Amino acid sequence: MEEIPVKVAVRVRPLLSKEILHNHQVCVRLVPNAKQIIIGKDHVFTFDFVFGKNSTQEEVYAVCIKPLLVSLTEGYNATVFAYGQTGSGKTYTIGGDHIASVTMDERGIIPRAIQELFHHISEHRNINFCVRVSYIEIYKEELRDLLDLETSVKELHIREDEKGNTVIIGAKEFQVECADEVISLLGSGNAARHTGTTQKNEHSSRSHAIFTISICQKQSAEYQKNTDAAQDPIASKFHFVDLAGSERVAKTGNTGERFKESIQINSGLLALGNVISALGDPKRKNVHIPYRDAKITRILKDSLGGNAKTVMITCISPSSLDFDESLNSLKYANRAK
Ligand code: ADP
Ligand code: MG
Numbered sequence: 001m002e003e004i005p006v007k008v009a010v011r012v013r014p015l016l017s018k019e020i021l022h023n024h025q026v027c028v029r030l031v032p033n034a035k036q037i038i039i040g041k042d043h044v045f046t047f048d049f050v051f052g053k054n055s056t057q058e059e060v061y062a063v064c065i066k067p068l069l070v071s072l073t074e075g076y077n078a079t080v081f082a083y084g085q086t087g088s089g090k091t092y093t094i095g096g097d098h099i100a101s102v103t104m105d106e107r108g109i110i111p112r113a114i115q116e117l118f119h120h121i122s123e124h125r126n127i128n129f130c131v132r133v134s135y136i137e138i139y140k141e142e143l144r145d146l147l148d149l150e151t152s153v154k155e156l157h158i159r160e161d162e163k164g165n166t167v168i169i170g171a172k173e174f175q176v177e178c179a180d181e182v183i184s185l186l187g188s189g190n191a192a193r194h195t196g197t198t199q200k201n202e203h204s205s206r207s208h209a210i211f212t213i214s215i216c217q218k219q220s221a222e223y224q225k226n227t228d229a230a231q232d233p234i235a236s237k238f239h240f241v242d243l244a245g246s247e248r249v250a251k252t253g254n255t256g257e258r259f260k261e262s263i264q265i266n267s268g269l270l271a272l273g274n275v276i277s278a279l280g281d282p283k284r285k286n287v288h289i290p291y292r293d294a295k296i297t298r299i300l301k302d303s304l305g306g307n308a309k310t311v312m313i314t315c316i317s318p319s320s321l322d323f324d325e326s327l328n329s330l331k332y333a334n335r336a337k
Contacts, residue, residue: 005279006310008333009049009064010037012318013089019319027320037316037330040323045330047337053318057105060093061112064311068238069113072215073120075234077303079241080109083269083332084315085325086205086245093313094242096211097190099183110211110240111183117213118179130216132173133182135189138268138295139207146189146209148172158298165235166302173214186211205245208268208296213238239303241296243269246332247325268294269332276312276336279305312336 012028028039030052037045049063068078082090091097095108102108121129135146136156143156155170176182193209218233246269271294278289291301304310314333316326 005305005308006276006312006336007048007064008336009051009060009311009313010045010047010316010330010333011051011055011060011089011093011313012037012053012316013092014053015318024319024321026318027323028316028318028326039327039330043327043330045334047314047333057093057095057108057112060313061109064313065109065113066116068309068311069116069120071309072117072213072236072238073217075217075236077237077239077308079239079300079303079308079310081241081243081272081310081312082315083243083246083312084329085247085317085322088315088317088322088326088329090242090245090313090315093315094240096186096209096240096242099187110186111179113238113240114179114182114213117215126220127217128220130175131177131182132175132214132216133185134168134171134173134212134214135185136168136171136210136212136299137193137207138210138299141268141295143168143171143295144192145171146192147174147185149192158295160301164302166299168299182213208244209242210296210299211240211242213240237303239300241300243272243296246329248328268296270294271297273332273335275304276310280337 012030015024015026028037030037030050031044035046035048035050037047037050039045051060065080068080072078080094082094084090093108095110095112099107099111117131121131137144137146142153143158144153145151145156151170151172157169159167159169161167174181174185176185189211193207214235214237216233216235219231248266271290274290274293275297278287281287289305291297297304302308312333314329316329
């Protein structure tokens with residue numbers, strides 16, 4: 001059987017202490033051993049992976065991400081998205097922020113993947129690895145280079161090279177030698193994410209953040225001497241994507257500039273949903289995949305579908321006050337299956 005190109009996970013976070021304090025009720029439960037989730041009285045959804053309120057960061061990493069890291073080292077591209085309304089646990093799960101302050105157990109996906117990658121590298125001395133990172137934000141359909149704020153929007157262009165690889169012309173890529181270097185770049189990118197913006201959460205909930213680790217590997221010269229066939233270098237990359245909040249416009253009552261902003265953000269999420277859904281279509285060989293509809297799907301084109309491995313983690317609040325948004329997120333995720 002052909003592999004499904006996109007796997008879909010759902011993660012329900014626990015009630016936060018302030019929600020408990022305000023007596024929020026829980027409206028989501030898991031069906032034991034069934035990868036199913038029930039919201040409200042009777043909306044049942046089935047996904048590839050379902051994580052409940054007691055799920056650990058380690059578990060999410062081991063189940064969803066480890067296989068992607070393995071395929072990265074085998075030369076395939078990989079992408080993980082966190083989708084969901086603001087406050088549902090996207091950043092917590094992806095692990096892109098507050099890296100310095102969280103405990104080891106609470107570290108999310110990015111630091112775990114970095115650690116495992118460098119562990120892999122240290123165990124394969126016969127291969128020369130080159131590791132580079134970049135960090136891009138999409139805000140109102142414009143790109144920002146979080147590793148170099150001097151780069152203006154107009155200098156960044158998404159292009160496809162002759163081999164079909166997507167590249168962002170003008171984006172800074174830093175070559176790194178160890179996990180700590182990556183973590184420190186991630187930290188400075190996060191700081192940049194919030195500069196020039198008035199309210200930190202406002203901004204980050206309205207932009208997509210794409211942290212990318214690219215690797216290139218070739219047999220070391222010494223190793224090649226002892227083997228007949230010289231191998232071409234293998235390049236692959238892993239995108240970690242903290243998507244903009246999926247909450248709809250109506251609820252926040254946005255007007256004017258804010259309203260336009262929400263529409264643009266939703267157009268990215270909409271385009272992404274359409275691409276993922278087209279990829280999951282059994283007749284997809286004949287189906288047009290609408291990558292060109294948004295910046296996010298253009299950037300990820302070579303890392304979604306084809307030989308690439310993709311996991312979408314839909315994050316959900318358990319509170320009954322968030323019922324509408326959670327139901328919407330589950331419907332979106334369901335379309336992606
Ligand atoms: P988002 O990025 O979707 O806006 P956050 O990741 O910032 O949401 O999460 C909102 C709050 O919930 C944060 O305080 C975060 O620490 C907490 N949180 C999210 N997911 C979990 C979880 N699985 N376990 C414990 N706390 C969580
Ligand atoms: Mg966030």
